[in-house]
Amino acid sequence: MRCIFCKKDSSNSKSVEHIIPESLGNKKQILSKGIVCDSCNNYFALKIEKPVLEMPYYVSLRGRKAIETKKGKIPGIPGFMKNRNETELKVFPSESNTLKIVVEDQDVWDSIKNYDKVYVPLYDKPPKDNLNISKFVGKIAIEAFAKRVSLAEDWQNDFVENDGLDELRHFVRFGKGYTMWPYHIRRICDENQISYDKKSNKIMEKMNEYDFFIPEKPTVDGENHRLDNLYFVMAIMGIEYTINLTNAGLSRYLKWLSDNDNKSILQMKKSQFHSNLNI
Numbered sequence: 001m002r003c004i005f006c007k008k009d010s011s012n013s014k015s016v017e018h019i020i021p022e023s024l025g026n027k028k029q030i031l032s033k034g035i036v037c038d039s040c041n042n043y044f045a046l047k048i049e050k051p052v053l054e055m056p057y058y059v060s061l062r063g064r065k066a067i068e069t070k071k072g073k074i075p076g077i078p079g080f081m082k083n084r085n086e087t088e089l090k091v092f093p094s095e096s097n098t099l100k101i102v103v104e105d106q107d108v109w110d111s112i113k114n115y116d117k118v119y120v121p122l123y124d125k126p127p128k129d130n131l132n133i134s135k136f137v138g139k140i141a142i143e144a145f146a147k148r149v150s151l152a153e154d155w156q157n158d159f160v161e162n163d164g165l166d167e168l169r170h171f172v173r174f175g176k177g178y179t180m181w182p183y184h185i186r187r188i189c190d191e192n193q194i195s196y197d198k199k200s201n202k203i204m205e206k207m208n209e210y211d212f213f214i215p216e217k218p219t220v221d222g223e224n225h226r227l228d229n230l231y232f233v234m235a236i237m238g239i240e241y242t243i244n245l246t247n248a249g250l251s252r253y254l255k256w257l258s259d260n261d262n263k264s265i266l267q268m269k270k271s272q273f274h275s276n277l278n279i
Helices: 038-053 056-064 106-115 131-149 155-161 163-174 251-259
Strands: 077-081 086-093 099-102 184-187 194-197 202-205 208-213 219-221 224-226 231-236 239-244
Touching: 038 056, 038 131, 038 163, 056 077, 131 155, 131 163, 131 208, 131 231, 131 239
Parallel strands: none
Antiparallel strands: 077 086, 086 099, 184 239, 194 202, 208 231, 219 224, 231 239
16 A cells, blocks of 8 residues: 555555544545555644644634534634733634633633623635645645545555646645645635434534536547546635646636636536536
8 A cells, every 4th residue: 555645655554534624624534544644644734734724714713613623622712802912712603693702711701891892803714825725725635536536446556656646746745846836715605504404303514525626528548538627626614725636727717617607516516517527
């Protein structure tokens, strides 16, 4: 067995890989041991996921969505008083589109009582053109693609040897080739997507979803089929991220959006958007 990123032997690896971090609500989309080696797994956790999850948008999102860390803690959201003294609060969604603030420190509570108001900055979406987010989305895209094709028998060696993914692989894991791999980001819906599921008789919340989009037919050369553009489209709590796995271009995707009233493929039925490969 070989790692899908560094291509080294990963037979003795002990850790599974969460495609989307647990700290963003993912409990099910997981790659089994060895698909990503322990070294690459640790690198992604410390050098890519940690800096992203510590950005103000993600801290605020995780706090107000009450998503626990691996240690079972809910991130505190930075806030400040009228006198500009900073504090850390825990904020939870409540009824009527309001937020419930939990204060665990007596000094903070006394300060709130004295100044009457507390200000909590809310960040609507992550930054654009950010190197760590670019690597973060690229890493998820490669792993999600591996998860999808892993349904095929003896898939891993072909996946590792697929040099069409090497540019993105090298950028994500080693920072080579590009100063920035472009990604597209936008809000497509509210971050709270709660619905009633009749089958399970439960209230369900959609935390994340993703799919792949191929805007044109593959180029055929004998038995080889080459994709000029393979886009990965993911939504995490209402924010859509798009990246091209095969090259660093977004122009074909942006044209497709323009031609289709800026609809997201994640909000359309399969038959409604044009995809030429059943993956």
